[in-house]
Each structure stands twice: as C-alpha cells, then as structure tokens.
Amino acid sequence: MPRFANDGHSLHYEVHGEGRPVVLLHGITVSFAGNYAAWGWIDALVARGFRVIGLDFRGHGGSDKPRDPAAYGTDALAGDVLALLDHLGIAHASLIGYSLGSKIALHLLRAAPGRWGPTVLIATGDGLIGLPPFTSAEVLPRIADAVGRAEFPADLPSHQAAYWTFATEVGGDRHAAVAAARASYPPCSPDALAGIDVPVLVVSGERDPVLGQGPRLAQALPRGRYLEIANADHFELAGRKAARAAAVAFLEESA
Secondary structure (H helix, E strand, O other): OOEEEEOOEEEEEEEEOOOEEEEEEOOOOOOHHHHOHHHOHHHHHHHOOEEEEEEOOOOOOOOOOOOOHHHOOHHHHHHHHHHHHHHHOOOOEEEEEEOHHHHHHHHHHHHOOOOEEEEEEEOOOHHHHOOOOOOHHHHHHHHHHHHOOOOOOOOOOHHHHHHHHHHHHHHOOHHHHHHHHOOOOOOOOHHHHHHOOOOEEEEEEOOOOOOOOOHHHHHHOOOEEEEEEOOOOOOHHHOOHHHHHHHHHHHHHHO
16 A cells, blocks of 8 residues: 655555546545546546556544644645655646545645646636635535444435545545634635646536535636536436536547
C-alpha cells in the first residue's frame, strides 16, 4: 500500500497503468476504491492509455483520519493533491473529481494554473459557484448530522442516511467524516473562473438530490461543457457506463 506524507498526515495512493496521468478525486465519506475502482474506472482509463492516480483524501480510506475539522477544507485537501504529484514527479495531469472531489478539482484549476489538462467534474452542481440550494454551506451540515449519529439515521431522507453507511463501511471512520464535513469549502464566484484555460466537462445526474445539476457551472467555465445523465441520482453516476464513457472520451478528445 503506497503512502506519502504531507502536512503531518500519512496518505494512501495508488497508481495504475502508463501514459497520460489523470488524478481521480473521490467524494466525502467514501474512498478511491469505493468511488472509482469498484465501478470500472481504472480499467476504462488504463485501456485508453491513461496513468490512473488515485488518492484517499485525509480522513478517508487508507489515509490518516484526523478528527479535527481544522485538518480539512478546500486548501488542505487540494494541498494533498499537489503534494502527491510532487512526490511522484508529475508536473502536469488531468483531473476527475466526484462530488466533494469536484470542488477540490475546481479549486486546483484556479490555484495551480498550468499544472492541469482536461478535467471532468462529476456528480456536481451550481452550488460550486455559490448558487443555492446546493452549496457546501447548505449540504455539508446535513451530512455531518447524518454521519454523526450513533446508529443508522432511519428518520432522515435516504440520500442523507446513505452517508452514514458510506462512512461506516467505505470511508472507515465516522468521526473523521464528521470533521471533514464541518470544514470550510467556500464556493468559487463565476468571475473567479474566467482564468481557467482548460477544457472542463461537468456531469450531473438528472435526479441528484445532493448537489443538483450544474449547467450554470459549465457556462461559467471558459471552456466548459455540460452533460446530464438521464434518471441518474448523485450516487448512481459512479456506476453509470454513460458517465464513465463520456469522461474517458472527453479526456481523449481534449488532450
């Protein structure tokens, strides 16, 4: 199990295949394996000549699990991604970000220009640019409430209660997941995206009750494109062949 250290935390990562590097960033309460590996993303990308790099965010999967919200947030998680690329000696890579991973990917496109190729943001929405009702400030407290329960929160809507199961069975530590959900993930203003000069595909599910849809996010990106997967919710996109195929095709044609 390869690991590297950043900011006092030991973090798990994986590398598969050879070729153009693409970093896969997972959602909150899960892991690289649970969000991508289990659904065929590694094989699909490696078969098309990509070098797949998977990182378990701090607090998730095989990485260290601090329980202080100050250890998390956009800057901290983005810093881990940059530290991993430096650790691997990679100067330029594409990104695929799912849910929380899409927020970190969008931040990286702004914070480290010149390091990124074509990027895909999946299971995401207009809340990333501060448009209600699915901003981080609205969504994450509900996730923290669900995950923080001592027992499965059967009284909550199924899409919220699902995070308790993910944190328990996939992410590995409910207390760390609560801390991650209580950290700061501020939105990007549409004006702030004007300097992003790479192609970006925004993929949303038609029935996503967690982050909604992202047409205005895609419009705000200078080279943005939007795809909505019919009858898909927030969680199903990981396993939808249409979403996976669209992401791979976009990375290929935009390289």
